[in-house]
Amino acid sequence: MITCIGAAPGVAIGRAFVLPTWEWDVPDQKMDVVDLTREFERLTEGIHTSRCEIEDMKKEVKEMVGPEESSIFDAHLAILEDPVFMSEIKGIIERQYKAAEVAVKEAIDHFVTMFDLLDDEYMKERATDIKDVGNRLLKHLLGAPEIKLPSDTQPYILVAKELSPSQLVHLNPQHVLGIVTLIGGKTSHSAIMSRAMGIPLVAGLEGKREEAFQTGELLVIDGDEGVLFIDPDEETQRVYADKQRKLQRKKEQLQLLAEVDAVTRDGEHLTLAANISSLRELETSLKHGAQGVGLFRTEFLYMDRSEFPSEDEQFDVYRRIAQRASGQPVVIRTLDIGGDKQLDYFALPEEDNPFLGYRAIRISLDRPDLFLTQLRAILRASAFGDVRVLYPMISSVDEVLQAKELLKRAMGQLGDRGEAYNADIPVGIMIEVPAAAAIADLLAEEVDFFSIGTNDLVQYVLAVDRMNEQIAHMYHPYHPAVLRMLRMTVNAARDRGIEVSVCGELAGDERAIPIWLELGVSKLSMSPQSLLRVKHRVLNTSAAEARDTGRQCFRLGRSGEIERLLSAYVTPVR
Ligand SMILES: C=C(OP(=O)(O)O)C(=O)O
Structure with a gap:
């Protein structure tokens, strides 16, 4: 073994x-006849063909696996455009009179050695990306077969x-x-x-x-x-073979729960909805028994294209989702770009701290033209199902008031056009910025529901970048500071009588069930793959006992202790 x-x-x-191994033998030779123009042309052509191939793969993965996974290829496209990588290659051609393939091979070796020397798992993985893109480029320059x-x-x-x-x-x-x-x-x-x-x-x-x-x-x-x-x-x-059979059986047993309600042993109902980014994911969610869509991440509609989607294009997708959800709620979050999510055709400024910068609702309020287009599309879809609108990255009451004003303006525009929409469309906000949790009581006066985005909330409460692998060990969803923020938010929602749900990754972690029960959160929205696993855990939970464990968590001062207590309480099922 x-x-x-x-x-x-x-x-x-x-x-x-x-x-x-996808590695080509490239003899280290100089050009027979120095013809820099020809080598640069070959290089440009190789880059172009490689880019087309990567873009095709990205589309294929988006269809087959999902939009988030397809964004892996953005990193590959970025390497093809990386000025440092490219100037290394061009420098070798120009100064050492080496053929384009030799220059590419040397540049790959240079960067891979450099990254491999760093004692950093993340950088080592990036070396793999450079090799992948570099070898693709080499393949074209050498005319080698796939x-x-x-x-x-x-x-x-x-x-x-x-x-x-x-x-x-x-x-x-x-x-x-x-x-x-x-x-x-x-x-x-x-x-x-x-x-x-x-x-x-x-x-x-x-x-x-x-x-x-x-x-x-x-x-x-x-x-x-x-x-x-x-x-x-x-x-x-x-x-x-036995273990394999058991896992398969477990999968099949979990599938049997698709139609079963998520009720604890002592009769408390939870609503389990899905986080989706496409219609394809909605199909998987429905197969796994999702009770509606708790979060539709619309930014993926804006990606992989050369311009903003029109109102009709957006409406078409939102309407189909609303109809397919057959009367179950569909929460559509307005555009949440910026931070790690970029659009090729919308040049966002270079920022020192993009996660603290121009993103999400900040862009929407700054660009009412884009925002109104999306709001009209959402409103039109609201005539076809229980559609709700959700604003991301809210940090002040002013932002909510401005967003609501624009929603009213979008309604007026549709009214002028004689289009149908739900004038009482529920309006919610993501609670993902500590400021929003701190003023949850004020925000609750202005909206119909809260959706807690624990992914960003954890990052902002702990000042730990959720994308930075080097500090990934510090990203603690069970940090007492996070739990306190959750409590403040849920209490404010309860006092004002508005609905509160959770849509971050923590919602799909079955260990967190005691926390939700103790807080009184009864709606969770999670990735389609987590739905049956969490439901299985809910069905095997006594709410009274779990609440007791949840209560103890709130008395503990260290993330590790809380996580251990919760882990001991459940045996995760796969
Ligand atoms: C659901 C969330 O949003 P995102 O799409 O940024 O993960 C979150 O922050 O918890």
Whole structure:
């Protein structure tokens, strides 16, 4: 047995297919005849073809896996445009008279060595991205063929030194039982995609096996435990086949809960809704028994295009979602760009602190033309279902009043056009900025509901960037400061009699159920993949007991203690 990193859960048993390394042999030679113009032209053409391929893969992943995973390819496109990477390549051509492919190879080696030397998992993963993009560029410059995966064989476990997201896109989950990579870890882009595609993955095998992996050898991998067996004996095969069957059965049992209400053992009802970014995700959510859409992240409608979506385009999507939700609530959040979410055609200013900068409602209020277009589209959809509007990143009463004023103006415009809409559309705000939690009592006077966005709330309360892997260990959703903010918000909503729900990642963490019960939050909105797991936990929970645990959490002073107490209370189900 080899212990490694379990990067995507699940068990796989099958024969190995070893993927040849995607690295080209490039002889280090100077140009025969110095023709800089020709080399630059070849380089430009290679970049263009690579960009087109990456854009196609991005579209494919968006369709197949989801918009968030597809944004992985933005990092790849950014590398092709990176001025430092490109000037390194051009400098080698210009000053050393080397052919474009030699220059690209040297630039890849230079940056990969530099990033690998840093003792930082995140930077090492970025080295993988550079290799992936650089090798794609090299492939075009050398006219080399694409490495193809077998598609007509028995299903196999794919073994690769490392696997790039662009290689993963072309995997057929019907053929690939599992993945083994020598390098990489839990945070790699491949791991994120494997998890979303439901393919078990173990990583970090480099140096743990002396001889090379061979195509055809029998492997067992367990992506939960992070273990790999090579040519396992019969007993091991039996044990893991058994585990695999149990996991499959668990999945099937959970699926049976889709139509069951989320009620605790002692009769308390919770509403479990879904966070979605597309119609495709709504379908998955409905299959998993979602009670409506608690958060529709509309920014994904604005991505992968060259201009802002028109009112009609937006209306078409919102209407279809409202209709498909068949009368269940659909909460549509207005545009939340800025921070880590950028639009190619909307040049946001370079900022020192983009998460504290020009983003979300701040942009909407600054650009009423864009905001009114979106509000009209949402309002028109409200004639087709229980549509509600949600404003992101609210930090003051003034912002709410301005947004409400613009909503009224949008209603007036639709009225002039004779369009139907719900004049009483419920209006809510995200509580994700500490200021909003602190003045929740004032904000509650102005709106119909609160939706607590714990992802951003945790980042802002703790001053811990949610995207920065180096400080990821400090990102504590169970920090007492976060719990206090939650309490303030929920109390304010209760005193004013408005609805409060939670839509951050914490809503999908079954360990948090005692916190919600203690606070009196009865509506949770989460990723479609979490719905059945959380429901299963709710069904096995005694609200009275859980509330007791929740109460104890509020008395503890350290995140670790709180997390331990909650973890001991539940045994997570997958
Ligand atoms: C749901 C949230 O918003 P985002 O889309 O930024 O994750 C949140 O911040 O909790």
